[in-house]
Amino acid sequence: MTVAILSIGTELTRGEILDTNAHWLAGELTAAGFTVTAADTVDDDLDRIVTCIQRLLRTHLLVIATGGLGPTTDDLTAVAAARALGVDLVRNESALLAIRQRVESRGAILNPGHEKQADLPANAEVLPNTAGTAPGFLLTATGASIAFLPGVPREMKTMFTEQVLPRIRSQSPSNTHQIRLRTYGYGESIVGQHLAGLETLYPGLTVGYRVHFPEVDVKVHVRATTQSVARDVACEAAVEVRRRLGDVVFGEGEEEFPEIVGRAISARGWQLAVAESCTGGLLSHLLTSFPASSYFVGGAVTYANDAKTRLLGVPDQMLRSHGAVSAEVAIAMAEGARRLHQVDVALAVTGIAGPSGGTATKPVGLVHWAIAHPGGTSAQHRIFPGGRDDVRYGAAYAALDLLRRTAVNLSVR
Structure with a gap:
């Protein structure tokens, strides 16, 4: 079955926010066996929304629309849906009751904006929203169906999984x-x-x-x-x-790189510490984006040379002779972090993230990273292209990859 995705919102067409909903929906629909052939975006203009709905329903058997179901005046999706299908907009009492109960459960008072969210196209099948106030709804016309979901990603994902997918799964070719x-x-x-x-x-x-x-x-x-x-x-x-x-x-599947690295460290029974300069805490952030208490002890962001000396014991003479961005300093940082936290393994990163600070011999993007562990200490370096964030993320991943390969005895790249 061919499916189209319609994202509604001026904030999307202006580029103010990234349309993660369409990306997520396309992946879920494809995994369920559907063929997604269009992903359109339209601003909060009533006539243009109506036109998009009608056009997509003519060319697809199923449309999933997100956005524009909120309480404000620029939330026009329900009105547009009713007009596109030629039906009246009516107050849905069951939807209103659910909205009232959710609002009052939060200690708030129902207001006209909340009530507006219960105004739905006649004959619409209400899709309950267990994660927010705005209900979704499902409409069918000339053999095609269109589901309308909130634009808030958390609410949209919950409603698609709980309400939409069970209703449409039987229409998938399952091949x-x-x-x-x-x-x-x-x-x-x-x-x-x-x-x-x-x-x-x-x-x-x-x-x-x-x-x-x-x-x-x-x-x-x-x-x-x-x-x-x-x-x-x-x-x-x-x-x-x-x-x-x-x-x-x-x-x-959904396995994330830092999660895999943490799993490898845990399997070895190692305790880990990190020392960061140019990554500014990004390594620690990536590692602790997943449960890490079983292996991650702590980290030090030693941006200034003085901090490298005071916290990690990097010698002043080494910093003067080799510079902060060097293999020698990266190794000293890793060994200092391992000693400071009394752990099995420590990781260190130091570099020039840019956009300034580079020289002919040490250009912007140059990063050194090192690992200190029971088998010894080693360092690597690379010049990462791109902007500041590219350098920081490139360095963090390179350091994590060195950690992963060390933990599972893979050859170091």
Whole structure:
């Protein structure tokens, strides 16, 4: 079944916020076996919303729309939906009761903005919102269906999973299967070179790529006669992807790189500390984005040379001789962090994130990182391209990859 996604909101068309809803929905719908053929965005203009709804319903059997269901005057989706389908806008008493109960449970008083959210197209099927006040709704016209969900990502995701997917799952052809492999270490072009010709080896296979720096996802998508056949072929193709890319593949599905690194550290029974300069706490942030109390002891952000000396014991003479951005200082920082926190392993990063501060011999983007662990101490360096955030994230991931490879005894790249 062909599906379209419609994102509604002037904040999207102006570029004020990123449309993460469409990205998430496309992935969920594809994983459920649907074929997403359009992802449109329209501003908060009544006539343009009506036109978009009518156009997408003419060309698709299913449309998922998000945004514009709130309490303010620029929330026009319900009015537009009613006009697009030629029905009246009516006060839905069951929706109003649910809104009232949720508002009062928060100790607030129902106001006209809240009540406006209960004004829905006649004959709409209400989709309860367990994460917010604005209900969603489902409409059907000329054999096509359109589901309207709030634009708040947390509410949208909950409602799609709880309310929409169970209603539409039976309409999926159920003859596809997708496996998402997560990679770090190669750029997109290199990954593509390694996987060249793969689609010719497996019937119904489509290989897709998604770059979210510094990672590259490989999406192994197979369409076959049945979902069981598609799953078997996708699994075979995924094995071949792993064989070709080797340990550049770090995970699958929703597994995140810092999570995988933490799992490797925990498996060794190691306690970890970090020392950061140019990353400014980013390493610690990435590691503690997931439960880390079993292995992460602490970190030190030693941005200034004086802090490197006072907290980590980096010698003044070393800083004067080699400079803060050097292998020697990175190693001294790692050893100092290991000594300070009395842990098994410590990681350190020091570099020039830019946009200024570089020299002919130490350009912007140069980063040194080091690891100190029971087997010894080692350091690496690289000049990362891009802006300040690119350098910081590139450095953090490179350091984490060194930590991962050390923990699981992989060769260091």
